[in-house]
Amino acid sequence: MTSRQIESALSRAQLICKIRGARLTPLRRRVLELILSSDQPTGAYSLLAELRRGRGKLGPPTVYRALEFLLANKLIHKVETSSAFIACGDIEHPHETQFMICDDCGATEEIRDDEIVQILRRLGEGRGFAVERQVIEARGLCPACRSAQR
Amino acid sequence: MTSRQIESALSRAQLICKIRGARLTPLRRRVLELILSSDQPTGAYSLLAELRRGRGKLGPPTVYRALEFLLANKLIHKVETSSAFIACGDIEHPHETQFMICDDCGATEEIRDDEIVQILRRLGEGRGFAVERQVIEARGLCPACRSAQR
DNA sequence: AATTGACTGTTATAGCATAACGAACCAAGA
């Protein structure tokens, strides 16, 4: 992502928060910026290390609280199988998301397929479950690592 | 699960391992037994505590290695969003699996839908990904906790 | 100025997982 694109994403996030009455504080904005700046999912402690470069000694709760806010406002997603965080690709339209993750290089692609979301929801309903959140992640090899292996 | 059912499952696991040339040692068998005995997913450290009751002081690697073996032989599944382990419902037929998990009581139901598996695989293929493993978990409220809330 | 509520800082701790090394065990061939 270019720094121009990052600025744009931050501005849009700021606007969305304003509309919702949520406060994208400097700390939260900074964490979002760090996540946007990385094209790979980022771990909480890696973010913490970056934060410390600018703000001195901070504890894990500082970054985890910021992440909690960003997740609640659907500005980022958590990749469960990597315990890492990635910027949401379309913050204007909150959505369930799916990930393809390369076991080799860690490349993580956000995909968005409504059919699979509907099917999983129906599977839940059929059993009386009220599905609140879906975690759908496929692990394997990305195209680049596939060719490299041959 | 009744103790008769547990015995049956253990025998079948033993047979499957024998056929495969895999060794279901006393330790691994004991860990599987503990997992079978619980109808909820069980955490590694909880298993460790149980093991210690019979065998004295043991370290985490002991139980994690046993879990690794049981996972590799598809005798158990890992519930990623709970960091916990649950017995496989059909060890004779290895399969991708999905889970419905209650955020309230932790009840976890293994479901098995081929359609969703195929769709996710195709989503991967369409992007050049070779999908090796699928994690599909729906979190929400189980029927019992739904009624209790009203 | 005082109060309230949200946000952040700080310390401590809990929970999950693996690295590294050595001992015990076991199977297979010399």
Place this chain on the structure above:
DNA sequence: TCTTGGTTCGTTATGCTATAACAGTCAATT
């Protein structure tokens, strides 16, 4: 039988992920 090599297990130490609990800060409102 003896050795050899591989697998399994015990043990210690450590690393990574996440949260509890409490104190300080700040802004907006009363």
